Amino acid sequence: MRRIRAQARKELTQIIRDWRTLALALVLPLILLVLLSTALSLTVNELPIVVQDFDGSSASRNFIDTFRASITLHVAIWPVDKTAEEALASNTARAVLIIPFHFGRNMARGASSPVQFLVDASDANTAKLASGYASQITSAYNQQTAGGAEAGPVQAAMRLWFNPGLSAKKYYGPGIFVLGISMFPPLLAALAMAKEGEQKTILQVYVSSISAHEFLLGKILAFMDVALAECLVMSLFLFTYFGLGFAGDPTPVLVATVLYAFCVASFGTMVGATIPNQAAALQVVAFGGFLLVFLLSGLMFPVQNIPVGLRWISTFIWGRYYIEVVRDALLQGGGWPAVWYKVLIIGAIGALFYGIAWFGMRRMQVKA
Amino acid sequence: MRELFKNLFNYRLRALIKKEFTEIRHDRRLIFTLIFPPVVQLMLLGFALSAAVSNLRLGEVDDSRTPESRELIAILTESKSFRLAGYYSSVTELGNAVSQSSVDAGMVVPYDYARDLARDRSTTVQFLLNAMNANTATIGQGYAEGAIQNYDSGLRQQGVHVRVQQIAGSDLVRRGQVQLQPAFLYNPGLVDSWFIVTGVLGLLLILNSSLVSSAAMVREREAGTIEQLLMSPATTSEIIIAKITPLFLLLFVMMFVSIGVLRLAFGVPFHGSVLLLLLGGALCILSGISVGTVIATFSKSAQQAQLTSFFVNPPLSSLSGALNPVEAMPKWLQPLTVLNPIHHFATIARGCTLKGSGFMELWPNFLGLTIFALVFVSLSIWRFRKQFS
Numbered sequence: 170m171r172r173i174r175a176q177a178r179k180e181l182t183q184i185i186r187d188w189r190t191l192a193l194a195l196v197l198p199l200i201l202l203v204l205l206s207t208a209l210s211l212t213v214n215e216l217p218i219v220v221q222d223f224d225g226s227s228a229s230r231n232f233i234d235t236f237r238a239s240i241t242l243h244v245a246i247w248p249v250d251k252t253a254e255e256a257l258a259s260n261t262a263r264a265v266l267i268i269p270f271h272f273g274r275n276m277a278r279g280a281s282s283p284v285q286f287l288v289d290a291s292d293a294n295t296a297k298l299a300s301g302y303a304s305q306i307t308s309a310y311n312q313q314t315a316g317g318a319e320a321g322p323v324q325a326a327m328r329l330w331f332n333p334g335l336s337a338k339k340y341y342g343p344g345i346f347v348l349g350i351s352m353f354p355p356l357l358a359a360l361a362m363a364k365e366g367e368q369k370t371i372l373q374v375y376v377s378s379i380s381a382h383e384f385l386l387g388k389i390l391a392f393m394d395v396a397l398a399e400c401l402v403m404s405l406f407l408f409t410y411f412g413l414g415f416a417g418d419p420t421p422v423l424v425a426t427v428l429y430a431f432c433v434a435s436f437g438t439m440v441g442a443t444i445p446n447q448a449a450a451l452q453v454v455a456f457g458g459f460l461l462v463f464l465l466s467g468l469m470f471p472v473q474n475i476p477v478g479l480r481w482i483s484t485f486i487w488g489r490y491y492i493e494v495v496r497d498a499l500l501q502g503g504g505w506p507a508v509w510y511k512v513l514i515i516g517a518i519g520a521l522f523y524g525i526a527w528f529g530m531r532r533m534q535v536k537a
Numbered sequence: 538m539r540e541l542f543k544n545l546f547n548y549r550l551r552a553l554i555k556k557e558f559t560e561i562r563h564d565r566r567l568i569f570t571l572i573f574p575p576v577v578q579l580m581l582l583g584f585a586l587s588a589a590v591s592n593l594r595l596g597e598v599d600d601s602r603t604p605e606s607r608e609l610i611a612i613l614t615e616s617k618s619f620r621l622a623g624y625y626s627s628v629t630e631l632g633n634a635v636s637q638s639s640v641d642a643g644m645v646v647p648y649d650y651a652r653d654l655a656r657d658r659s660t661t662v663q664f665l666l667n668a669m670n671a672n673t674a675t676i677g678q679g680y681a682e683g684a685i686q687n688y689d690s691g692l693r694q695q696g697v698h699v700r701v702q703q704i705a706g707s708d709l710v711r712r713g714q715v716q717l718q719p720a721f722l723y724n725p726g727l728v729d730s731w732f733i734v735t736g737v738l739g740l741l742l743i744l745n746s747s748l749v750s751s752a753a754m755v756r757e758r759e760a761g762t763i764e765q766l767l768m769s770p771a772t773t774s775e776i777i778i779a780k781i782t783p784l785f786l787l788l789f790v791m792m793f794v795s796i797g798v799l800r801l802a803f804g805v806p807f808h809g810s811v812l813l814l815l816l817g818g819a820l821c822i823l824s825g826i827s828v829g830t831v832i833a834t835f836s837k838s839a840q841q842a843q844l845t846s847f848f849v850n851p852p853l854s855s856l857s858g859a860l861n862p863v864e865a866m867p868k869w870l871q872p873l874t875v876l877n878p879i880h881h882f883a884t885i886a887r888g889c890t891l892k893g894s895g896f897m898e899l900w901p902n903f904l905g906l907t908i909f910a911l912v913f914v915s916l917s918i919w920r921f922r923k924q925f926s
Contacts, residue, residue: 197848204870208855211588211672213864232715257722259898260884263864281714290721291891292732294588294672295862300719301679307717308686315714322654322692323609324661325685327678329668330635337671337865356847417636448840455847464585469860471673474587497638500669507637 172379176387181394184357194357194395195402198349202403203410205345209469210337213295214240216302219247219262226273232284235310236266241302257289264288264299276314331416331500342411343495344468346403350429351462351488354396355437356454362388362441363450366533371445381530385438385523392434393427400426407499417502425494425512432487432519433458439522442529462488487518549771553779561783571749571791575741579798583734586860590676594622596640598631603651609662612688613644618680635667642666642677654692723808723891734803735890736859738795739821739882744850746788746825747832751842753780754833773922777914781826788822799890808893817885817899820906824878827913834920859883881905 184191220236222229237244244266247256253265267285275282286303290296332339365371374384407413415422437454444450462468465475465482466489475483483489490511497503561567595614599606614621622640625631631643645663653660664681668674724731757763766776796814799805807814832849836842854860856870857879863871874880881902888894888902896903 193848201851204852205855207867208870209861210865211861212675213862215868216864254722258888258892258894260888263862276715281716283716283718286717286719288719288721289892290724290727291735291887292862293724293727293729294676294732295864296721296724296727297590297676297679298672300721301676301683303719304717305679305682307715308682311714322657322659323685323689324659325664325682326661327682328663328665329674329678330665332668332671332674335668335671335674340670448843451840451843451847455843459847459851464582470586470588471670473592474589475585479581479585493638496669501636501638501667503637 172383173387173390176379176384177390177394180361180388180391183361184391184395190357191395194353195399198353198399198403199406201349202342202345202406205348206338206341206411209341209345211294211469212335212337213298215243216241216264216295216299217243217245217262218264218266218299219245219253219256220266220268221247221249221253222268223249223270224268224272228273228276229268232268232272232310233266235306235313236303239302239306242299242306253287257287262289263295264303266303338411339413339500340496341469342407342413343499344466344492346400346407347429347466347488347492347495348459348462348468349403350396350399350491351433352454352458353399354392354430355433355440355458356451357395358388358392358434358437359441359450359454360447361392362438363445363447364441366441366445367447371530371533375534381527381534385442385526385530388438389431389434389523392437393430396430396433397426400430413499415498415502416500417498418504419498421505421508421512422494422498425491425508425515428512428516428519429487429491432491432515432522435519435522435526436487439526439529442526442533445533461486465489466492468492485518487515490514490518550775550779553771553775554782557779557783561787567749568787571745571787572794575745575791575795576798578741579734579737579795580802582737583730583803586733587729588672589729590673590680591617593619593641593673593677593680594639595619596622596631596634596643597624598626598628598643598645599624600648601646601650605651605654606646609646609650609685609688610644613681613684616680616684618677618684631665635665638667640667641673642681723893728804730803731805731891732887733860734799734805735886736857736879736883738792738799738818738886739879740854740857740859741795742788742792742818742821742882743825743828743879744854745791746784746822747829747846747850748843749788750781750784750826750829751833751836751846752829752839753784754830755836755839755842758833759838774918777830777918777921781823781830784826785819785822788826789819792818792822805890807890809889809895811889813896813899814886814889817882817889817903817906820903820910821878821882823910824906824913827910827917830917831913831920834917834924853877854879856880857883875905876909878906878909881909 218236220233222233233244236242245262247253247262247265253267256262256265265287267287269283269285272282272284284307286300288296288299329335365374436457440450440453440457444453465479466472466486467483468488472480472483472489494508494511494515497508501507597610599610610621613619619642623634625634625643628645631640631645634640635643643665645665647660647662650660650662666674666677721727757766792815800807829846832845833842836845856866856873857877858874859879863874863880866874884902885899885906888899
């Protein structure tokens with residue numbers, strides 16, 4: 170135990186001496202957190218649409234005003250003598266609302282009047298959102314003109330749980346938080362471990378009385394400290410700027426955080442031990458810590474949408490479970506019954522990484 | 538600049554270019570890593586990244602247990618959007634299921650549902666949605682409301698002859714209804730992957746060209762041969778142009794292969810001019826190469842260069858509108874996309890393939906890309922000279 174602590178202290182001294190890298194590892198995740206959590210969102214605000222009003226009656230203007238009142242759409246008028254497709258092709262608007270001639274007359278007669286809504290579907294998701302918004306606005310308008318009497322026999326009372334303001338920030342914030350922890354501590358750990366192999370200082374370790382387990386644990390302990398410090402700094406941001414708080418029992422996420430810090434530190438150490446080349450180790454961490462955690466963990470796109478042939482990979486992505494635990498703690502509040510097995514899996518993957526790191530170190534010894 | 542053009546194809550430059558080509562020919566691995574991984578990445582990202590909302594798990598609390606309530610449930614779950622995940626006996630149980638993520642949505646049908654309908658009174662069903670993910674929740678809400686509205690209008694038509702006799706008087710002042718007819722242009726099948734792959738193409742072009750070029754520049758520096766190059770009569774611009782040319786050609790081949798993947802694996806339609814797309818791609822590669830060169834002049838080793846691009850790439854790729862719409866970004870970040878070559882190329886790629894736009898519509902993006910490439914190429918030449926002083 171004393172030797173583990175000594176090894177960790179040596180490692181921390183080295184980290185603190187290279188204070189520029191440490192500052193980078195602590196500040197960059199914060200920048201990423203603020204930047205990406207808002208930039209990744211898929212739900213649009215003030216989507217630009219244009220209206221072609223062929224009728225020009227008070228009824229049509231009234232109808233357009235209902236669209237103007239929505240905060241999700243930004244309405245501009247498109248001259249009648251230009252074609253509607255021009256607005257879409259020149260990227261001025263994402264959708265065109267076309268109100269036909271005789272719209273007002275039809276409405277006054279009590280006949281139903283068709284209104285075209287052309288959506289630029291090159292982005293299918295935004296197209297779905299836009300047409301959803303438009304039909305909601307239209308049905309609101311219909312109910313309003315009918316004086317509420319025409320309300321259908323079955324009404325749906327919608328309740329949005331956990332994130333009633335539909336804020337994208339609250340969903341992506343925890344995800345980027347996990348991404349930051351999955352990226353930077355293993356990066357430092359891999360570089361430090363690969364450096365030992367590159368500069369052959371590992372030989373000194375072999376001739377000293379420290380055992381392989383003590384050496385690895387000491388290193389991992391040091392980088393766990395880095396991960397936990399990063400965690401602390403970022404969670405301050407989550408609790409203030411993102412307005413998040415514990416939704417339920419905080420113990421699962423606390424346990425999971427410690428285990429995850431172990432997991433990512435072991436990942437970095439494992440990469441460094443098996444690939445004693447700093448540049449190559451860096452690339453592997455970039456692939457595992459960034460690309461895999463970013464793409465296959467449900468951070469941005471739901472895991473269920475990944476085709477079955479690829480989805481099995483995400484079962485092994487350590488970040489995925491931690492993202493789910495953090496989101497549960499900060500938004501859903503399901504507590505232990507919801508996440509107990511995810512916490513266990515994080516620990517298991519961490520142990521696996523540790524095992525491989527130990528194995529890799531033994532091989533490095535044979536080579537050296 | 539004039540001098541540069543005058544010397545553009547003198548024999549010194551040709552000799553330098555030949556040297557770079559020989560170097561690349563010896564580095565078979567580079568050729569392999571340039572062609573193969575982008576194709577895999579394109580396939581992986583195109584198939585794996587999808588924001589589609591389907592098969593949401595719906596939990597039910599049916600207190601009515603009548604044919605009418607079962608019909609409503611059947612209507613909601615017969616579409617691809619929702620699938621029935623289970624019945625719960627009480628609202629608390631359903632609430633627990635939602636918070637433990639075993640269902641994504643829940644519907645509560647009240648016990649007097651069928652009775653109210655039979656009495657021609659309106660009735661309210663409660664619909665719970667896990668709104669953690671704003672996108673899924675918004676689209677799911679739209680699906681549910683649409684399904685219930687359709688069900689409503691079906692009910693209204695069934696009861697129409699009964700009701701007309703009762704409220705014939707008030708029927709006269711009935712106002713007309715607006716029928717919204719949405720039409721999806723450019724992608725009527727709403728294929729999600731088309732948007733992603735056209736964006737990812739730009740992402741790959743910029744990221745790969747910056748990585749490859751920074752590696753090539755730094756290698757010369759690490760080996761110490763860069764001083765020899767500078768000692769030769771060749772000018773800085775000649776050295777840079779000679780370095781860029783073979784990489785540019787290689788990356789162009791990579792782009793060709795990637796466009797083939799778009800067409801064959803994803804069936805992206807090419808409504809516009811392919812030539813315009815290639816021109817945009819060439820500008821994009823040039824921008825990427827010059828970004829890589831600038832990074833390389835700031836770093837002393839390959840590792841430093843990689844670390845720097847590790848920090849440059851995530852913001853560059855996420856603030857590009859390649860994976861999500863620019864309108865979804867916060868207002869103060871949106872103007873920044875004008876500076877981002879990936880954004881311009883993504884717009885060009887989508888215009889040339891899906892929308893069939895021509896140069897008339899896309900010239901602002903071409904202008905943006907050209908300015909970006911020019912600024913960064915000059916910056917790299919300037920930095921290259923400067924890095925030794």
